[in-house]
């Protein structure tokens with residue numbers, strides 16, 4: 001079976017910014033892939049729970065205005081290291097997160113407004129050839145594996 005990086009919070013691990021856990025229906029993905037849980041924000045040195053952050057231009061700022069770009073970049077690099085260690089060609093990452101989001105992220109205003117864009121980790125993984133899916137695209141990922 002191929003290895004698949006997966007946002008740990010999608011597995012019910014309590015690494016979300018609010019310290020809560022939420023389990024998602026993986027539609028049997030665990031029978032098709034070896035799941036490798038990752039949490040870039042933890043790898044970047046941030047605590048749980050933590051002040052939520054959003055991407056603002058070329059920086060990541062938390063809701064208190066603190067610049068946490070370095071932590072987000074470190075988390076992305078460490079997650080890429082995991083992808084290489086496990087030779088993972090695919091990653092299933094949590095939508096809308098400033099680390100893991102794909103296609104859309106919050107706009108930096110902390111008003112719940114989404115804009116086109118991607119998380120810091122998503123971007124680095126993509127640049128290194130890892131194909132990214134969100135929890136809304138599990139069917140696509142399963143189709144890919146079936147081919």
Ligand code: SF4
Nearest residue numbers: 007009039094097100
């Ligand atoms: Fe989940 Fe990614 Fe946020 Fe970690 S950084 S809590 S894996 S969305």
